[in-house]
Amino acid sequence: MSGCTAVSAPGKVLLAGGYLVLDRAYTALVFGLDSRIHVCIEPIRTRSGVTLSEIIVKSPQFLAAAWEYGYRLTEGGGGIAVTQLRASHDSSLDRNPFIETALIYALTYITATFPQAISPASISILADQAYYSNPGTAPSSTSQFLNFNVTLADAHKTGLGSSAALVTSFTAAMLSYYLPTDKFNVENEEGLRVLHNLSQAAHCAAQGKVGSGFDIASAVYGSCLYRRFSPSLLSNMPEPGSPSFAKKLQSLVEGDTWDTEIQKAAVQMPKGxxxxxxxxxxxxxxxxxxxxxxxxxxxxxxxxxxxxxxxxxxxxxxxxxxxxxxxxxxxxxxxxxxxxxxxxxxxxxxxxxxxxxxxxxxxxxxxxxxxxxxxxxxxxxxxxxxxxxxxxxxxxxxxxxxxxxxxxxxxxxxxxxxxxxxxxxxxxxxxxxxxxEDMVGLRREDPSIYQQWIASGDDSST
Ligand SMILES: Nc1ncnc2c1ncn2[C@@H]1O[C@H](COP(=O)(O)OP(=O)(O)O)[C@@H](O)[C@H]1O
Ligand SMILES: C[C@@](O)(CCOP(=O)(O)OP(=O)(O)O)CC(=O)O
CATH class of the missing domain: 3.30.70.890 (GHMP kinase, C-terminal domain)
Structure with a gap:
């Protein structure tokens, strides 16, 4: 599992402050949960040594859940554009807007912050059982994760905020993998701030609406008292690919215009x-x-x-x-x-x-x-x-x-x-x-826990 970077982010429950939290004049009590979405990213390994200019994303607990993307730097500072590739000529394109948008936003931010030729990578997503009510089957007695034996479209969500936990851990895994630690580190406050702002931007773009963002906030910071950001911060963002999108995204994410308030110490769970x-x-x-x-x-x-x-x-x-x-x-x-x-x-x-x-x-x-x-x-x-x-x-x-x-x-x-x-x-x-409940937000994981799930991620067919 060398060269692997893995993180996880928690699900959420809004215990108090629904509807109120949409307005910055009010706050909400949000608890992170001990159900997490894990993302593990590693170099694409091929037996033949051929290098592919692709990012492959898999959700191996679900049937037919793989998305392959080509990527390129656009002109005029529009950031990175991705093209979803078909597995074969006659297969249909099954788009996953949350993965696609998180990928575009993360790659654009990465190349704006630390210009580089993006190396191909394979990304695996693994979700804890409670996100879906489908009964899963364990592939082995030691696996923390289950096979759900259905497609994602047929999975029955339990409403724990799968897309927010996914976008947050996907973004954190990408940034940790491609950026040196002096540019991004989930173990310091600035890293979490960048992760929060970028994940909010990507999640809102994927959803096509600006919600309160409490789900992303708890995926990053864990349980907290939350006051939302001003919606105008995101509603004025240009579309990916449009001139200067990369610079605008970078200055939005790193800038000091964010007015989100996170009070970790104000929400706790008494012992017992x-x-x-x-x-x-x-x-x-x-x-x-x-x-x-x-x-x-x-x-x-x-x-x-x-x-x-x-x-x-x-x-x-x-x-x-x-x-x-x-x-x-x-x-x-x-x-x-x-x-x-x-x-x-x-x-x-x-x-x-x-x-x-x-x-x-x-x-x-x-x-x-x-x-x-x-x-x-x-x-x-x-x-x-x-x-x-x-x-x-x-x-x-x-x-x-x-x-x-x-x-x-x-x-x-x-x-x-x-x-x-x-x-x-x-x-x-x-x-x-x-x-x-779980107080901890985004955290690094030991990649060895995914061993039996991502061994099949080796692209040995090429
Ligand atoms: N394990 C997963 N792997 C890949 N994509 C996922 C996974 N879980 C959720 N998603 C994405 O998130 C979407 C569900 O998001 P959404 O409808 O906002 O539900 P939620 O309330 O759980 O966030 C799915 O359609 C899929 O695109
Ligand atoms: C009404 C709200 O304030 C809270 C909604 O909380 P839920 O936990 O019900 O949300 P979903 O996961 O999107 O179903 C809207 C918001 O804050 O965006």
Missing amino acids: LRLIMCDVDCGSQTPGMVKQVLAWRQKNKEDADGIWADLQTGNEALARELTSLATTGEQVGASDCAKLKDLFAKNRALIRKMSVASKVPIEPPQQTALLDACSNVSGVVGGVVPGAGGYDAIVVLLEDKEEVFEELKRVLVAWKVDGETDDDVKIGKVGMLGVR
Whole structure:
């Protein structure tokens, strides 16, 4: 595994501050998770010694998940352009916009910062199980990763932020591989700042929209209190390939115009507590929730400002209480959690107020019933619908004890919704995801953990 560079980035859960975080006047509490997306990059090895001018990207846990790119420096400072290559004449092009955009942005930044002829490379992506609910199979008893036996399009995502973790670890792996450590190092603050800014730019470009970016922030920095960057920073970026794109990207990424605020110390997990994520199977999903909430807010400024201000106060109090319990360093038990319980209940009431007023099912009645049932389990502190809310997930804070975990699991496994609901949405099975919070963001990995996955990455056919 010599010449290999490997990193991983965590998934996320937005415990508090959904919708508010879209506006710089408010903040959000985001927890990184212990489910990670790993990226390993190495020189392309060929038996014949032929050198290919290609970057090959593979996601070997999925069927037919390989993307090959040719690359060239464009004229007029437009940066690096990539062309996806077909595996054979008759095969169709299966594009992966997140990989393609991260590749263009990373190569453009690399060549602008440290001009060089980009050497061919092979990149492997490996995701921890919890990102997808498809049952995987282990290729061997020692493998940390599973084969999902489906294509990426058929994989069922659990909403942990796979594209943000992917873009962040892909970008970090590329920059670490092609740049000398005095130009980029994930182990120092400046390296993380560059990684954050470049990953935000690439992720927004791939998504075709500028979101709050909390998912990229937690992929880079781990759990934190997050205040977003001004959206105008990215909405004014030119298209890749257009004149001076490379210089503009470099000065955007390295410049001091970023106003993101990351407070790591303000979000902590007390000793003796943990988070659990639950995936809810449901018959329908509500598209455009963000659009609808923001449209309602614009038309009902006064009502919305009141709810937003109360939620912000509650969210800050929640962060303060978690941090204050954590900083004692003492084991926290049920008797220490009365204030936390109260804060969860108050925040949920405000979210329901927002939900009813905007007519957007952020915490719909089906989720209220489920969260109430979870909150009644002895040892559970509270739960909320994370992020944008809706029908498909909940996050629960509980005492980190086997018996609490088992009792919660029993309630969830048996969960079914009886009776009619106004919106005709039935939530089905509720599953616990094998994840918990993790404070650590992007980190280097030992490439030997991928050995059995990337041995097949050798391009021995050429
Ligand atoms: N393991 C993976 N390998 C390659 N691409 C991936 C992988 N996981 C996610 N992606 C990319 O990210 C996209 C999913 O992103 P998105 O819809 O934003 O979901 P999420 O909410 O999980 O970020 C996929 O369509 C694919 O392009
Ligand atoms: C509404 C939001 O503030 C939070 C959405 O959080 P989710 O965790 O629900 O997001 P997805 O992973 O994109 O589904 C929008 C934002 O901050 O961009």
